[in-house]
Amino acid sequence: xxxxxxxxxxxxxxxxxxxxxxxxxxxxxxxxxxxxxxxxxxxxxxxxxxxxxxxxxxxxxxxxxxxxxxxxxxxxxxxxxxxxxxxxxxxxxxxxxxxxxxxxxxxxxxxxxxxxxxxxxxxxxxxxxxxxxxxxxxxxxxxxxxxxxxxxxxxxxxxxxxxxxxxxxxxxxxxxxxxxxxxxxxxxxxxxxxxxxxxxxxxxxxxxxxxxxxxxxxxxxxxxxxxxxxxxxxxxxxxxxxxxxxxxxxxxxxxxxxxxxxxxxxxxxxxxxxxxxxxxxxxxxxxxxxxxxxxxxxxxxxxxxxxxxxxxxxxxxxxxxxxxxxxxxxxxxxxxx
Amino acid sequence: xxxxxxxxxxxxxxxxxxxxxxxxxxxxxxxxxxxxxxxxxxxxxxxxxxxxxxxxxxxxxxxxxxxxxxxxxxxxxxxxxxxxxxxxxxxxxxxxxxxxxxxxxxxxxxxxxxxxxxxxxxxxxxxxxxxxxxxxxxxxxxxxxxxxxxxxxxxxxxxxxxxxxxxxxxxxxxxxxxxxxxxxxxxxxxxxxxxxxxxxxxxxxxxxxxxxxxxxxxxxxxxxxxxxxxxxxxxxxxxxxxxxxxxxxxxxxxxxxxxxxxxxxxxxxxxxxxxxxxxxxxxxxxxxxxxxxxxxxxxxxxxxxxxxxxxxxxxxxxxxxxxxxxxxxxxxx
Numbered sequence: 001x002x003x004x005x006x007x008x009x010x011x012x013x014x015x016x017x018x019x020x021x022x023x024x025x026x027x028x029x030x031x032x033x034x035x036x037x038x039x040x041x042x043x044x045x046x047x048x049x050x051x052x053x054x055x056x057x058x059x060x061x062x063x064x065x066x067x068x069x070x071x072x073x074x075x076x077x078x079x080x081x082x083x084x085x086x087x088x089x090x091x092x093x094x095x096x097x098x099x100x101x102x103x104x105x106x107x108x109x110x111x112x113x114x115x116x117x118x119x120x121x122x123x124x125x126x127x128x129x130x131x132x133x134x135x136x137x138x139x140x141x142x143x144x145x146x147x148x149x150x151x152x153x154x155x156x157x158x159x160x161x162x163x164x165x166x167x168x169x170x171x172x173x174x175x176x177x178x179x180x181x182x183x184x185x186x187x188x189x190x191x192x193x194x195x196x197x198x199x200x201x202x203x204x205x206x207x208x209x210x211x212x213x214x215x216x217x218x219x220x221x222x223x224x225x226x227x228x229x230x231x232x233x234x235x236x237x238x239x240x241x242x243x244x245x246x247x248x249x250x251x252x253x254x255x256x257x258x259x260x261x262x263x264x265x266x267x268x269x270x271x272x273x274x275x276x277x278x279x280x281x282x283x284x285x286x287x288x289x290x291x292x293x294x295x296x297x298x299x300x301x302x303x304x305x306x307x308x309x310x311x312x313x314x315x316x317x318x319x320x321x322x323x324x325x326x327x328x329x330x331x332x333x334x335x336x337x
Numbered sequence: 338x339x340x341x342x343x344x345x346x347x348x349x350x351x352x353x354x355x356x357x358x359x360x361x362x363x364x365x366x367x368x369x370x371x372x373x374x375x376x377x378x379x380x381x382x383x384x385x386x387x388x389x390x391x392x393x394x395x396x397x398x399x400x401x402x403x404x405x406x407x408x409x410x411x412x413x414x415x416x417x418x419x420x421x422x423x424x425x426x427x428x429x430x431x432x433x434x435x436x437x438x439x440x441x442x443x444x445x446x447x448x449x450x451x452x453x454x455x456x457x458x459x460x461x462x463x464x465x466x467x468x469x470x471x472x473x474x475x476x477x478x479x480x481x482x483x484x485x486x487x488x489x490x491x492x493x494x495x496x497x498x499x500x501x502x503x504x505x506x507x508x509x510x511x512x513x514x515x516x517x518x519x520x521x522x523x524x525x526x527x528x529x530x531x532x533x534x535x536x537x538x539x540x541x542x543x544x545x546x547x548x549x550x551x552x553x554x555x556x557x558x559x560x561x562x563x564x565x566x567x568x569x570x571x572x573x574x575x576x577x578x579x580x581x582x583x584x585x586x587x588x589x590x591x592x593x594x595x596x597x598x599x600x601x602x603x604x605x606x607x608x609x610x611x612x613x614x615x616x617x618x619x620x621x622x623x624x625x626x627x628x629x630x631x632x633x634x635x636x637x638x639x640x641x642x643x644x645x646x647x648x649x650x651x652x653x654x655x656x657x658x659x660x661x662x663x664x665x666x667x668x669x670x
Binding site for chain 2: 170201202204206210211225228231232233251252255266270271272273280282283287
């Protein structure tokens with residue numbers, strides 16, 4: 001298990017959304033039965049992350065990418081599978097046992113308007129994590145750390161006593177990044193950190209994230225739906241569809257030769273600035289609901305290369321060499337090259 | 338030939354207690370029949386306000402304080418509410434970002450479509466339903482007869498936006514204004530919706546103003562692009578000219594800031610700072626505090642949008658003016 005910072009094995013996360021007892025009651029063939037409604041957000045996902053790399057998780061809304069990240073950080077208790085941080089198993093730990101790992105794993109959220117407490121000044125926001133995790137630090141040391149981090153993320157330290165509403169979206173996102181960096185983490189999960197920002201500000205924040213990675217040797221898990229951003233910043237990419245992994249490959253490899261039919265369709269849909277009217281792969285139908293997952297391969301109903309086996313059997317994520325993993329019967333059987 | 342739409346020196350202000358704020362400051366452009374224009378800019382550039390101003394839908398405390406919007410030989414800024422009702426939703430339709438907000442959740446799709454038709458023409462419910470079915474087929478909604486009787490929540494996001502497009506096209510408008518129509522949608526659905534919009538505009542000869550922050554999306558759909566910054570158009574021209582050879586430093590910065598896959602892992606070109614708020618737009622050229630090539634004149638005078646010698650695009654930039662004079666002098670020698 002060397003050289004793996006994070007190792008996830010067969011992670012499962014389901015949400016029971018059936019509500020109260022009365023809401024679960026339904027009439028079937030003249031009988032009242034109790035039915036549960038379960039959203040199967042993440043199903044049997046395995047992955048590992050090397051120290052110092054950026055793994056991007058891509059997929060469309062509802063594919064389970066955010067749930068995966070939150071389960072990994074212990075924000076949701078997983079329903080199955082194992083999570084390792086270096087060699088320690090961290091799923092199922094108590095709050096108290098989890099504390100040392102929380103300082104090493106931090107998260108940056110999408111909406112900097114919602115993720116900062118509006119009633120806390122920048123100073124309070126930034127010192128809270130470090131005072132919590134290092135209670136022995138003196139007041140002046142904490143202040144010094146806050147000022148140092150603010151300088152690093154490009155927010156003027158003289159604004160420490162301001163409140164979040166006094167900052168623009170880009171500045172707020174810098175403050176959320178500063179908050180994540182305060183406790184000197186090794187691993188940062190960034191959940192759509194630039195989707196709420198304008199293009200010119202987006203570039204500023206991406207540069208900041210890349211600089212921080214270089215200076216501190218950070219490992220990132222980057223969750224986004226923006227494939228051009230993914231291509232720019234990540235070392236490996238994992239494509240998810242309906243709670244399952246379709247493909248996991250080194251970035252250049254994935255963009256040059258996508259293998260899984262869903263990855264092909266997804267990449268073809270990116271509008272290209274310089275290629276007007278390029279052709280994209282039209283998928284038939286729509287994404288099924290994660291409440292009622294299709295049997296077999298989750299993508300088979302929309303796949304142009306589907307056969308009878310796809311509707312029956314869930315494809316395994318197979319290693320294809322060169323670090324490329326694909327879950328597709330058509331590729332395994334050689335029907336799709 | 339007359340233009341389908343001619344926006345001239347349009348000015349929109351918002352009257353606040355602290356005084357009037359200028360949201361749109363002298364925007365001019367034209368659109369011919371069947372032509373497609375992309376209005377591009379970041380949040381706060383005034384692109385949506387421009388869209389609303391065209392159909393005279395600026396709500397209080399905002400008002401159109403100057404300029405004209407000539408559509409079909411009529412100045413829309415001077416029409417009465419009654420006269421405007423004949424144009425809005427009839428000759429000019431608008432498509433918004435979030436289809437769930439546009440559709441009425443308690444009425445079936447059929448009722449909403451029939452209502453729209455009956456508001457603009459004397460038509461029986463039965464005939465109106467016939468037209469509605471035809472339009473739903475045009476936007477590729479499967480089994481439209483069944484779908485007419487369903488409510489918006491029974492559709493997925495992509496389907497809802499298709500229905501909104503079908504409603505916008507019910508009256509065969511000459512112009513459709515689409516304000517960020519795919520921003521709330523996933524990338525595969527975005528590709529489908531943009532493809533559909535393009536297909537319909539081409540087959541029906543409908544003019545389109547596509548308002549978006551996404552240059553890549555615009556480059557797929559429109560023939561012309563106007564780039565807005567702080568309430569003004571800073572560069573306008575043919576799509577391929579703007580994309581391949583941007584002239585204004587802001588347009589150049591916007592395009593360079595996009596990760597294009599050529600140098601993964603390297604620092605992106607960033608434009609320093611942020612778009613100014615309407616409350617304190619810098620004097621002179623509004624872009625000068627963020628500009629890499631600014632000169633003294635940029636702090637004092639606001640540059641006009643004009644043609645630059647040797648190029649096809651219109652640009653508002655003093656520094657290009659200076660470069661042009663230099664080039665002119667060289668030619669004269």
